[in-house]
Amino acid sequence: MDAYKRAEIVASHPVATAKYFHLLITNILTTMISGGFLEPTTAYFGTVESQERGSLHLHLLIWLDHDMTPADLKENIQDVHFREKLKAYLEDIYQRRSR
Structure with missing residues (x-):
């Protein structure tokens, strides 16, 4: 799928795109932090931004307790x-x- 088609889908279905992104990030954080890969973790903070083409991305800081x-x-x-x-x-x- 080319970039134009992806952008078209994102623009046509913004709520579904946001819900999918939330599910994806939640699963990644659960695996990485709660799953023990990045333990011990003190805290984490992230902010979500949209790119020019409308797709979402995350900037994340993770404080490791060591x-x-x-x-x-x-x-x-x-x-x-x-x-x-x-x-x-x-x-x-x-x-x-x-x-």
């Missing part, structure tokens, strides 16, 4: 258990999407 620095994250990616957990999470997302 003192991990970017250097620590770089080090953790070297850990086999961390990588396996990340890989399993990403494969789960892919499998759910493929159904």
Whole structure:
């Protein structure tokens, strides 16, 4: 589907588009935050904007409750258990999407 057709659908069905976007973001946040992938999480805040073509997008800040620095994250990616957990999470997302 080309960009024009997507924009046409969004413009023709703004309420359905907004409801779908809300469902999508709710599921992503539930998986990422409540599902434990980004735990421990202190808080999160987001704002939704519409692009010129009418589609919605989210800007999101997530406060993680730890003192991990970017250097620590770089080090953790070297850990086999961390990588396996990340890989399993990403494969789960892919499998759910493929159904």
